[in-house]
Amino acid sequence: MSLIPILLESGIGSDVMRPIAAPIVGGMITSTIHVLILVPVFFVLMKEGALRRGTLREEQLKQWRGTLREEQLKQ
Numbered sequence: 001m002s003l004i005p006i007l008l009e010s011g012i013g014s015d016v017m018r019p020i021a022a023p024i025v026g027g028m029i030t031s032t033i034h035v036l037i038l039v040p041v042f043f044v045l046m047k048e049g050a051l052r053r054g055t056l057r058e059e060q061l062k063q064w065r066g067t068l069r070e071e072q073l074k075q
Contacts, residue, residue: 003028 006014006021050056 003021003025006017007025009017047056
């Protein structure tokens, strides 16, 4: 957030600082999206794949999904 004023600045030295700040701001935005969206999605996909293959134990499934009834686990 502190680099945004550097990106918007048009004064003395901005021609030097803008090329430095732009990739840093872009990297911070993309890493935030990666951590908050992509990592949980990949985690769920891996767990569902393990569940389909049958390598996920019932105790792990209960812990992962929270409290589920036994009838839901057998479906």
